[in-house]
Every structure is written in structure tokens, then in C-alpha cells.
Amino acid sequence: MEDTFQSAYQEEMRQLEIAQQEIDRQLTHLRNTPVYTGHDFTEQVLEETREARRQRLARAEDAPYFGRLDFQTNQKSEATPLYIGKVGVNHGDLDVEQENPLVIDWRAPIASLFYSFTGGLEPASYEAPEGTIEGLVYLKRNLVIRKKILQRVVDTYTRDSDQPAVSDEFLLYRLGENKDNRLRDIVSTIQAEQDLIIRAAKNTALMIQGVAGSGKTTVALHRLAFLLYQYQEQIRAERMIIFAPNQMFLNYISDVLPELGVGNIQQNTFADWAMNLLDLDAKLLPATDMWGIWFETLEQRPALNDDVSGRYKGSTRFKQWIDKSMELLEVNCVPDMDFSPWDGKVLPLQTIRNWFFEEYKHYALAKRKERVLARINRWIEMELKPITNTVKLKEFKQKSSTRIKAYAKKWPEFDAFTLYKNLFQPDKRGAILQQDRFESIPADVVKHTRITLKNNEIRHEDLAGLLYIHVKLHDMASESRFDHIVIDEAQDFSPFQVAVLDLFVRNHSFTILGDLSQGIHAYQGIHDWNEMQSLFEAQDTAYFALTRSYRSTxxxxxxxxxxxxxxxxxxxxxxxxxxxxxxxxxxxxxxxxxxxxxxxxxxxxxxxxxxxxxxxxxxxxxxxxxxxxxxxxxxxxxxxxxxxxxxxxxxxxxxxxxxxxxxxxxxxxxxxxxxxxxxxxxxxxxxxxxxxxxxxxxxxxxxxxxxxxxxxxx
The missing domain is CATH 3.40.50.300 (P-loop containing nucleotide triphosphate hydrolases)
Structure with missing residues (x-):
């Protein structure tokens, strides 16, 4: 056994020397190549390619790979050793696909075998662009290389050996390492059930129930790296975002993506992101103040209210209530009157309504109002053109200016905060609501929220409703849409928050992860994953459960x-x-x-x-x-x-x-x-x-x- 280990160790020492020599040669060549700073487009593209290779090779310099898989396809007579690393490295100076790459990127289709294969003599397969590729695995080997030094060689499967697969031995070695102040990548120890999540289809609302220590956060971050690799022509890193519970947590996970060679992905809390979009002149109360949920002394505990305000305002029931209220606003927002810029000249109400409800119906409400008022101004200009009497012209201009301003004030104020406040004030009937529409909102919610909003303050639980109204009023710019959204600690998100975020992402492309057993924000979070899944059509969502904990003893x-x-x-x-x-x-x-x-x-x-x-x-x-x-x-x-x-x-x-x-x-x-x-x-x-x-x-x-x-x- 010792002889076998020494033989494997010496073999890997030789391979590491070959790999490092090739990486050093390519990196030296690229670093010695002058950086192009001119304006020729073709040369700029070539320089971008060279810089990408410089960065990729630099990441591979100290630790080129972490695993080896000897795989024989059905079309070949012998197995080919495949080395798996954080980045792909090719032989030679050309950055093109080759039959025998030096190192295979962990995200490549064939690399999935390294994670999915757990032993056995049966054929193994992976999905490639050209179809399913089948073959036999002869060796699966884990390697630890740090600062160009080979520290550990562990064969987790050998086809010719009578010994069972021992993948846990290497995993336990990595899990036993002590913690520092940053979350680290798990590329070398991704487990089969984690790999399924990482490689899941992009246009899916993926939901992950993961027990404490199951690696769900790390898996989600690796999934971002995979999506950027697999769909590089369709998505951009800067159009992806991670929502986390607080800024300290974002700092804690901040090293994982750079370690995977991924940059420019947005990271934020839902509250900070929402407040920035809303651009409100209102104060967001600290989360620790919400209903006394995070009290400074235990004597405050009786004030805890688990299910009144936050649960209601985070529900799809509240969203539906806002939808009905916005429908009522739309129906009644056009002033019920003709418009007369001066005596004797009338723009009929029906014409104005036709503009608003027919010609501009594809615009959001605020834009429709803006378009209608702009068109009325153009109509006034056209009606003023035939007037040659300068005295009358001046008189009509003054009157029309005064009357259009007065007319515009008769329209509702299309401001999210104002309309949201009106939801909780039955006396504000004219712009949006009717008295009997308040019956469905719990009285305690109305009373509590009116006090808060009156002080020009909002709570975290108000943000989903405010954002939803904002989108209804103003729609959103195309640059506001994301290619993919990750929601961490999603058990503390409300269904309404996710429904709002779905308006900001293309094709329901989500990775939503959390643990119901850690749902300590019961006043606003979910009690069952069905509360999230019901937001999407069955074909647009998938659910995974990670039950194995890798963190603790x-x-x-x-x-x-x-x-x-x-x-x-x-x-x-x-x-x-x-x-x-x-x-x-x-x-x-x-x-x-x-x-x-x-x-x-x-x-x-x-x-x-x-x-x-x-x-x-x-x-x-x-x-x-x-x-x-x-x-x-x-x-x-x-x-x-x-x-x-x-x-x-x-x-x-x-x-x-x-x-x-x-x-x-x-x-x-x-x-x-x-x-x-x-x-x-x-x-x-x-x-x-x-x-x-x-x-x-x-x-x-x-x-x-x-x-x-x-x-x-x-």
C-alpha cells in the first residue's frame, strides 16, 4: 500500500512540474507582451483576450488543479487522465479548445463527472453539447496543491482495486481545517447533490432547503460562476445580484467569487437596494425596531407580534389588494371633465380618455399621465397657431397656462409613498380608495402603519408594497432587469418580496436558498416553501433539499x-x-x-x-x-x-x-x-x-x- 502511494505521489509530482512549467512559460510570454492601448477595435479585442488569459493563468499559478479523473469514452481504447482545476488551461499559446487540455475548468461538462461519480464498475456519463457521452472511470484522485507544493494525494476511487470508494476521507480532511474570517470556495469538495444544484438550468426559480452547514450559500455562489461559464453569451456578471441579510454577511462571503475568477456581481441587502430605487425622502426604521422582535431586554418580549403586520404586508393577499386598488386608481384617475383652455374652446373628456386608455395603454400609469398632459399642451399649441390677433394670443396663452396647471392638479399624485400611505387612510378616498375596501386589512395593521407613515417613516415590511406600486406607476428601465438573482436566508423573505423581485429578473431566473429551521424572523418570513413555489408556474420552479451538514461535528x-x-x-x-x-x-x-x-x-x-x-x-x-x-x-x-x-x-x-x-x-x-x-x-x-x-x-x-x-x- 505504501509503495502504491509513493508511486502515485511521484507520478503527480512529475505532472505538477510539467503543468507549472507550461503555465509559467505562457504567463511569462503574456506578461512580456506589451499591453495594447490604442484605438484599433481588432487589437482591443485581442488585448482583452490576452488580459483574460493573464488573469486566468495567474489564478492557476500556485495551484493549477485539485483533482484527476481517468476516463475512457466508448470511442477510445484507453483512459485519458483529466486534471480538474478552478480555471481551464490549454497547451500552447493559443487560447482555443483542444483535444487534450492541460487543465479542465471545473465548470466544463466533462468535469461534472468528477463530482457526480461516486464509485462502482458501471459506465458513467455526462451531458455535452453534442449529446450524452458514456464511458468508464478508472481513477478518481483528489490533490492538495498550495503555493506550487503538492501536499496531499488521495485516491477516492480506483477501478482495479478491491477497496471501496473513500471520498469522505478527503472531505473530512478539508472540513477539519480551522476557520478564518472569510467563507471559502468548495470547488475541490463539491458533493454530487450540490453539483446538481450548481448545474441546474438557468431559467428556473430554484429553491433550496438546506440544513445548517449544508453549504447552501457556497453552492449558490458556485452556481453563479457556473452560469457565467455555461451561458456566457446570454448573461453578464454585472446583471446578476446577491441579496443577503446584512452588509457584514456580504463581506463574509466576498472572497468566494473572486477565488472562482468572477467579478462585478452586485451584492446588496434588499432594504438598501429598494431604498435606492425608491429614492424616498423617508426614514427606514432599523430592523431591530420592528414590533420589538429584537428587543434589548427580555422584558420587552410580551410586545412581540408574530403575525399581524409583517406577515400580512408580505403576503400575496396584500399584493392582490394593491392590484385591485391600482385598478381602481387607473379607472378613476382621469378627471371627469372636459378641458377648456379658454372660453369657447373645449377638448372633450372622451378624447382625453381615449388617449389615456387606448393610445397610451401600454405605458405605466405615471408615463401615461405624462403623455396625456404633454399631448394636451401640444393640442393647445396647435389651437393657438391660427390666432393672429396678438392681444388675444397673449390672453389665451395666459389662460391656457393657468388652466392646464389647475387641470393637472386634478390628477392623482403618482408617487409611490403618497399612494401607499393612502392605502392605510380610509379618509383619503378621492385618489385611490373607497371606504369598503379597507375591510380586508386587519385593523391593527392599519392603525400601526398609519402612525409610522405619518411620521414619514417606513418599516422593512413596507418596502415590497412600495416597490410594487413604484413599478406599477413607472415601470422599469431595461438596465434595471437582472439576468439572475440569488436570495440568501430566503426563509426570512416574504412571498411579496420575491414576487416583486420577479418583476426585475428575466425568465424567473432565481436561486432561492434558506432553512425553515432558522426562520427566526417569523413576523415576515415564510413557514413553508410552498409559499414561494406558488408564485411560479410548476414548469418554472424546482426544489432541492440539502440534508447533509458539513460544518459541525x-x-x-x-x-x-x-x-x-x-x-x-x-x-x-x-x-x-x-x-x-x-x-x-x-x-x-x-x-x-x-x-x-x-x-x-x-x-x-x-x-x-x-x-x-x-x-x-x-x-x-x-x-x-x-x-x-x-x-x-x-x-x-x-x-x-x-x-x-x-x-x-x-x-x-x-x-x-x-x-x-x-x-x-x-x-x-x-x-x-x-x-x-x-x-x-x-x-x-x-x-x-x-x-x-x-x-x-x-x-x-x-x-x-x-x-x-x-x-x-x-
């Missing part, structure tokens, strides 16, 4: 699953990868003792060479207090309170709700008692979120009565 996953079983009663439980570690520690300590435990734990984690540790509190105020206490003890810690745009790594103190989407080598979860986490699905989900942030170690601290969601180990 078996002990942590089983502990977290117990919380869900006791507190949420769900079957969306994670299946852990067989990676064993330390038992979860559940420690009853007084507040004074907890401080000593924290100090001891941090010292222990440093000895384990952990790079990231999180101390998770129940509330923001408790996080601030603990942070100051640890600072006073001389510890180097960072506070995360929601205002940060960047995750620093190291030791972080933060409320548990802000930890969602992040992961840490070790987690200390504070105050897991019955007061902080009492009965209720939301508390259980919060506790689950906190526990599943840990990769290697999880410590639970409490004082008094332990939360009912956790069973004290025997």
Missing part, C-alpha cells in the same frame, strides 16, 4: 437536532458527516463563574489553534455588557452589534440572531436558561442557530433552570 449536529425535535417538532433535521469531535459541554455556572469559564475556554481554544471564537448572548444589551466586561479583563475581543460592515474574525461577542450565516471554530452560548429561552418555536430556532455556528467545539453556559429545549447530559 457529529456531536454538535446531534445536539442541535435535539433542540429542533423538542422545540419546533420538525423533520428538517441535519444528517452529519462522520466527523467526530468533542462532546458538547453543558455547564451550570453563576455569572462570576461564567467569566472564569470564558477565560479558560479562550485559552484552550488558542492552544487548539482556533482562529475564530464566538460568544453568543440572547440580546444585544447583554452582548454589549459582556463585551465591556471582557475588555476590562484585558481580552482582545470584537463586538458585533449590527452596525459593522466587516467581520474581523478572532474572538467575537454578538447576540445570537446576528450570528446567522456565520460560522466559527468554537462557540460559547451564554445564558441557555429557561428565562432566556423559554417555550416557543422562535426561541428554539434561535438556540438552534447559535449551536450550529460551531465547527469544532460548542459550550453551553446557564444559571438556574436549564432551557426546556436542552437535556442535561447524564
Amino acid at each position: 457529529m456531536e454538535i449536529i446531534e445536539f442541535a437536532n435535539g433542540i429542533l425535535e423538542r422545540g419546533v417538532h420538525t423533520d428538517l433535521l441535519a444528517v452529519p458527516v462522520f466527523r467526530s469531535g468533542q462532546q458538547v459541554q453543558v455547564l451550570e455556572k453563576t455569572s462570576v463563574e461564567q467569566l472564569q469559564v470564558i477565560q479558560d475556554a479562550i485559552q484552550q481554544f488558542e492552544q487548539s489553534e482556533y482562529n475564530t471564537t464566538a460568544l453568543l448572548t440572547r440580546t444585544l444589551e447583554e452582548a454589549r455588557t459582556l463585551y465591556q466586561t471582557l475588555l476590562d479583563q484585558g481580552l482582545n475581543v470584537n463586538l458585533i452589534d449590527g452596525s459593522q460592515n466587516e467581520y474581523q474574525g478572532g474572538i467575537s461577542v454578538l447576540p445570537v440572531y446576528l450570528s446567522k450565516g456565520l460560522e466559527f471554530d468554537a462557540v460559547l452560548l451564554m445564558d441557555a436558561d429557561a428565562y432566556h429561552y423559554r417555550e416557543g418555536a422562535m426561541d428554539a430556532k434561535l438556540l438552534y442557530v447559535g449551536c450550529t455556528r460551531a465547527l469544532h467545539e460548542l459550550w453551553i453556559l446557564y444559571h438556574g433552570e436549564l432551557t426546556p429545549f436542552i437535556q442535561q447530559p447524564a
